[in-house]
Amino acid sequence: xxxxxxxxxxxxxxxxxxxxxxxxxxxxxxxxxxxxxxxxxxxxxxxxxxxxxxxxxxxxxxxxxxxxxxxxxxxxxxxxxxxxxxxxxxxxxxxxxxxxxxxxxxxxxxx
Amino acid sequence: xxxxxxxxxxxxxxxxxxxxxxxxxxxxxxxxxxxxxxxxxxxxxxxxxxxxxxxxxxxxxxxxxxxxxxxxxxxxxxxxxxxxxxxxxxxxxxxxxxxxxxxxxxxxxxxx
Numbered sequence: 001x002x003x004x005x006x007x008x009x010x011x012x013x014x015x016x017x018x019x020x021x022x023x024x025x026x027x028x029x030x031x032x033x034x035x036x037x038x039x040x041x042x043x044x045x046x047x048x049x050x051x052x053x054x055x056x057x058x059x060x061x062x063x064x065x066x067x068x069x070x071x072x073x074x075x076x077x078x079x080x081x082x083x084x085x086x087x088x089x090x091x092x093x094x095x096x097x098x099x100x101x102x103x104x105x106x107x108x109x110x111x
Numbered sequence: 112x113x114x115x116x117x118x119x120x121x122x123x124x125x126x127x128x129x130x131x132x133x134x135x136x137x138x139x140x141x142x143x144x145x146x147x148x149x150x151x152x153x154x155x156x157x158x159x160x161x162x163x164x165x166x167x168x169x170x171x172x173x174x175x176x177x178x179x180x181x182x183x184x185x186x187x188x189x190x191x192x193x194x195x196x197x198x199x200x201x202x203x204x205x206x207x208x209x210x211x212x213x214x215x216x217x218x219x220x221x222x223x
Contacts, residue, residue, distance in 0.1 A: 008151070032210040043201055043214040044154070088153060092210040097142060097161060098169070099212060101153040 003027060004091050006102035013109050019076040021087050021105045026070070029094025033065055033072045036088040038104065044088055048074060079109045114138065115215035117202050122220045124189070124196070132187045132218045134202030141207040143185035147171065148199040148217075160185055161207070189220065197222045 004025045013019045021035075032051055036044035050056045050063040050072065062075040072091075076083055089102040115136040124130045134143065142161050146154040156169030160179040174193025179185055189196045199219050203212040 004153075034211065036214075043217045046211060046213060049211055090212075097205070097208075097210060098144075098156060098159060099210060101146075101155075103151075103153040 002102075003100045004089055004102035006087075006089050006105045008103055009106040009108075011105055011107045013076075013079045013107065015079060015081060015109055015111050017079055019079045019083065019107055019109070021074040021076075021089075021107070022071060023073065023089030023091075023102055024071045025089075025091045025100075027091065027094055027100070028067075028070065030091045031094075032092040033063070034090040034099070035061075035063060035072075035074045036090060036101075038086045038088055040085075076107070079107075081109050081111055083107060084109045115202060115204055115213060117200075117215040117218050119218060120216065122218055124220065124222050126222055127191045129188055129190050130220065132189065132200055132202075132220070134185045134187065134215055136183055136185075136202075136204045136215075138204055138213070139182070140204035140213075141182070142205045143179070144203040144205075144212060145169070145175070145177065145185070145187045146201045146203065148201060154201060157187065196220055 035048040037047050038044045048063040050065045056063045060077045064073045086104040086106045088104045090099040118133045144159040145157040158177040160166035176188045201217045202215040205212045
């Protein structure tokens with residue numbers, strides 16, 4: 001089992017719809033969870049951080065965390081073509097100040 | 112402007128050569144990291160440094176070396192011992208005690 005797992009996609013979403021991305025992790029001691037957006041050929045950009053169970057909203061993005069079930073999700077509302085990118089889930093390791101990244105989910109928003 | 116810079120953007124190397132990738136940050140962050148990304152893959156940790164003059168191996172350190180002589184600089188050397196060095200190399204930094212990492216623009220290394 002990979003430490004952080006994501007569906008590689010592509011997740012195809014019509015413009016204006018909600019994109020739902022999921023991420024599961026194996027380290028029960030993890031306390032910090034992050035979503036990065038990576039456009040093709042570019043470096044990852046931090047878009048959401050979440051530390052507590054529940055939902056956290058920032059603009060069109062909502063991160064959801066469930067530590068008991070060991071999953072974190074990202075919702076993108078009113079998806080735009082500019083949201084087409086790969087979304088990386090990152091989870092801190094219980095030991096040390098390090099992150100483990102999932103393989104990423106590629107999202108395609110079609111006009 | 113505060114940020115992380117990496118140079119060069121593209122680098123071509125012949126087999127058997129060592130190359131050094133530059134990473135500089137002016138965010139006053141204590142911790143710095145080097146990752147490697149292969150096509151269609153996530154990021155894998157090569158080396159990290161929590162403080163000046165100290166660094167630790169990550170998950171795939173073989174064939175790489177680093178130094179941390181200054182807080183703002185964390186260069187990565189890809190040695191000839193690295194068997195598959197062609198990849199996208201990303202440098203990141205974070206504040207002490209915080210897990211949020213911020214990335215530089217990356218260096219794309221190709222071995223000819």
